[in-house]
Amino acid sequence: MKKWTLAMLLIALALFGSVIGFNLFKQQKIAEFMANRPEPEFPVTVVDIKTSDWIPTIQAIGFIEPNQGVEISNEIAGKIDRISFDSGTKVTKGQLLVNLDSRVEKANLKSSQAKLNASKSKFLRYEALYKKNAVSKEALDESEAAYSSLLADIESQKAVIERRQIRAPFDGEVGLRNVFLGEFLSVGTSIVRLEDSSVMRLRFTVPQTQISKVYLGQVVEIFVDSYPDTAFSGKISAIEPAVNYQSGLIQIQADIPNNDSQLRSGMFARANVILPTVEKQITVPQTAITFTLYGDNVYIVNEDENGDLRVTQSVVKVGERIDAIAHVLEGVKAGDKIVTSGQVRLSNHAKVRIIENDTLKVPAETPML
Structure with missing residues (x-):
C-alpha cells in the first residue's frame, strides 16, 4: 500500500513539474518574441503650428425679441360687427383691426349733438342779458354749466365710440386671429398679436469682469438654430446701468436688422461680442487637444536620435474656443508639429507615423499589436 501511494505521489509531482516547465518555456518564448518584435508605430495626422490673428469674443446666449410687440385686446366689452385684417398680414399704425358694435353710443352722441346748438344759444343769450342786468348771475352760471356739461358728454361719447374701434398702435405684422365676427368680447380679450420685426433685439448678460470691454455700437454676431450657417450682425444699443448683485452679471441689448x-x-440665440483683433497668436484645431486629470494636453511630434518620430505630451493653457479652433496661451509654440487625430493609443514618447488624412477625422488605420 505504501509503495502504491509513493508511486502516485511521484507521478503527480512529475505532472505538476511538467506543467510548470511548459509554462516557463512558453513565457520565455513570448518574452523572446516580444523582445525581437518591432516597436509599433501609431498612425497619426499632424499640423504645423503657425501664428495668426485672433478675434476674441465674449460669448453669451439669449432670446430674440421684436422691436415692439403687444397683444391687441379690447378695453370695452362688446360684440364684434367688423374685422378688418387677415391673419399674418402687414398693418399700419392707426389701421382699424376690429370694430365693436357702437349703435347705442352713436345714437346717444347724435342726441347730445342735437341739443348742443340750443344749449349754446341759451348760454350766449343769458350772457348778453346778464350784461344788461336782465338775468341773475346764478341763471348765467347754470346755462354755462349746462352747455359745458353737454360738451363734456359729447367728448366722452366720442371717446367711447373710439375705444370700440380697435386699431394698430404701430406698423407691424399681425399673427393668428383669435376672435370671430359676431363674437361678444369681455374686457381684455386677446384679439391678435402685433409685432414690429423690422429690427429685432437680443438681450443677454455678460460677467461684470467683462464690462470694460463692452460699449455702445459694438458689433455682435448672432447665431440661431434655424439658420446654423448664417451669422446675423447686430450692434449693442443699450447697457444696463447696474450689475445684478446676486449673479454679478450685467444685461446688454443688441439691435439686429431683420x-x-x-x-x-x-428664437434661442447665441451671441459673440466682437473684441479687438490680437495679432500673432497660437491657434490649433480643437481635435488636437485631449483632456486628462492634469488638464488639457497636446502631443508634439519630434524626431529622436535614431530618426524615428516620437511624441511628447505637453500640458497647454487654452483661452477661448470658437467652432473647431482653440486659442492656446501656453504649452506650444509656432513651428511645433502636433497630433490632430489618432491620440487614443498614444502615450508619452510613443513612436508614430504621419499619414495624410482629414485632421478632423480619426485615422482608419490602426497599428497591429
Missing part, C-alpha cells in the same frame, strides 16, 4: 424677416421673436 430686412429679410428671417429672425422671429422667441
Whole structure:
C-alpha cells in the first residue's frame, strides 16, 4: 500500500513539474518574441503650428425679441360687427383691426349733438342779458354749466365710440386671429398679436469682469438654430446701468436688422461680442487637444536620435474656443508639429507615423499589436 501511494505521489509531482516547465518555456518564448518584435508605430495626422490673428469674443446666449410687440385686446366689452385684417398680414399704425358694435353710443352722441346748438344759444343769450342786468348771475352760471356739461358728454361719447374701434398702435405684422365676427368680447380679450420685426433685439448678460470691454455700437454676431450657417450682425444699443448683485452679471441689448424677416421673436440665440483683433497668436484645431486629470494636453511630434518620430505630451493653457479652433496661451509654440487625430493609443514618447488624412477625422488605420 505504501509503495502504491509513493508511486502516485511521484507521478503527480512529475505532472505538476511538467506543467510548470511548459509554462516557463512558453513565457520565455513570448518574452523572446516580444523582445525581437518591432516597436509599433501609431498612425497619426499632424499640423504645423503657425501664428495668426485672433478675434476674441465674449460669448453669451439669449432670446430674440421684436422691436415692439403687444397683444391687441379690447378695453370695452362688446360684440364684434367688423374685422378688418387677415391673419399674418402687414398693418399700419392707426389701421382699424376690429370694430365693436357702437349703435347705442352713436345714437346717444347724435342726441347730445342735437341739443348742443340750443344749449349754446341759451348760454350766449343769458350772457348778453346778464350784461344788461336782465338775468341773475346764478341763471348765467347754470346755462354755462349746462352747455359745458353737454360738451363734456359729447367728448366722452366720442371717446367711447373710439375705444370700440380697435386699431394698430404701430406698423407691424399681425399673427393668428383669435376672435370671430359676431363674437361678444369681455374686457381684455386677446384679439391678435402685433409685432414690429423690422429690427429685432437680443438681450443677454455678460460677467461684470467683462464690462470694460463692452460699449455702445459694438458689433455682435448672432447665431440661431434655424439658420446654423448664417451669422446675423447686430450692434449693442443699450447697457444696463447696474450689475445684478446676486449673479454679478450685467444685461446688454443688441439691435439686429431683420430686412429679410428671417429672425422671429422667441428664437434661442447665441451671441459673440466682437473684441479687438490680437495679432500673432497660437491657434490649433480643437481635435488636437485631449483632456486628462492634469488638464488639457497636446502631443508634439519630434524626431529622436535614431530618426524615428516620437511624441511628447505637453500640458497647454487654452483661452477661448470658437467652432473647431482653440486659442492656446501656453504649452506650444509656432513651428511645433502636433497630433490632430489618432491620440487614443498614444502615450508619452510613443513612436508614430504621419499619414495624410482629414485632421478632423480619426485615422482608419490602426497599428497591429
